[in-house]
Amino acid sequence: xxASVSGSVKAxxxxxxxxxxxxxxxxxxxxxxxxxxLVVGTSASLHTVLVVREDALTLYGFESAVDREIFxxxxxxxxxxxxxxxxxxxIYESAExxxxxxxxQSDLLERIPGLGKKGAQRVVLELHDKVxxxxxxxxxxxGSWRDQLTSALIGLGFSARESQERIDQIANDYKNIADExxxxxxxxxxxxxxx
Numbered sequence: 001x002x003a004s005v006s007g008s009v010k011a012x013x014x015x016x017x018x019x020x021x022x023x024x025x026x027x028x029x030x031x032x033x034x035x036x037x038l039v040v041g042t043s044a045s046l047h048t049v050l051v052v053r054e055d056a057l058t059l060y061g062f063e064s065a066v067d068r069e070i071f072x073x074x075x076x077x078x079x080x081x082x083x084x085x086x087x088x089x090x091i092y093e094s095a096e097x098x099x100x101x102x103x104x105q106s107d108l109l110e111r112i113p114g115l116g117k118k119g120a121q122r123v124v125l126e127l128h129d130k131v132x133x134x135x136x137x138x139x140x141x142x143g144s145w146r147d148q149l150t151s152a153l154i155g156l157g158f159s160a161r162e163s164q165e166r167i168d169q170i171a172n173d174y175k176n177i178a179d180e181x182x183x184x185x186x187x188x189x190x191x192x193x194x195x
Contacts, residue, residue: 002059006045006155009038015086017061019044028061029082031090037063037183043155051082060086063182064148070094077119077126084114093181098131148182153189166192 005028007021014032018025028046030038038044046061047068060082062068067089074085074097088097091112100108101124109120146167153163166189173188174180 002048002050004046005048005059005061007043009040009042009044012038012040015090017044017046019046019061026059028059029086030061031067031086033090033093034061034063043157045151045155058082062089064094067094070097073127073130074123076130077123079119079122080115084112084119087114088112101127101131104128145178145180145182145185149185149189152182152186156190163189166190 007019011018048061051058106120170188
């Protein structure tokens with residue numbers, strides 16, 4: 001399995017990105033909100049899943065390992081394939097999906113393209129107990145925002161020291177920094193520490 005991909009962004013579309021790794025351009029299908037945060041010419045690092053089908057090998061990429069796990073978990077539900085799982089992560093963050101499933105809010109899940117009312121009810125039924133561990137791990141992983149941000153800044157060419165200086169600058173700007181999306185924190189760090 002290809003677990004991660006890091007390299008230069010060569011091309012972007014709403015649902016995919018081409019990342020050059022060692023001179024080879026890999027087409028990675030990503031949720032729309034991920035491709036919206038990428039810029040051609042910059043470095044990117046994605047957690048990936050290789051989906052093998054009879055007629056295709058398709059690489060799916062995500063910002064975090066949790067997103068990748070949710071993507072794989074969604075596909076354990078009867079009738080849900082990678083496209084529906086990816087569209088779920090395009091409109092909801094993994095924490096929102098976990099919350100909707102654990103709180104049995106199938107009406108929120110019905111908004112996912114390709115899922116429908118019965119599919120949403122099936123997701124709640126089949127995953128209700130399985131997502132409890134994710135809800136707890138989301139809370140414990142919130143402390144790792146600093147590591148994720150450091151990794152992203154270093155990937156963009158900052159030294160470790162410069163990365164820490166930028167992170168320290170923005171740490172005071174946010175009341176609940178662990179609740180902020182990494183993309184927002186990265187944007188703030190790149191702009192010199194202003195919200």
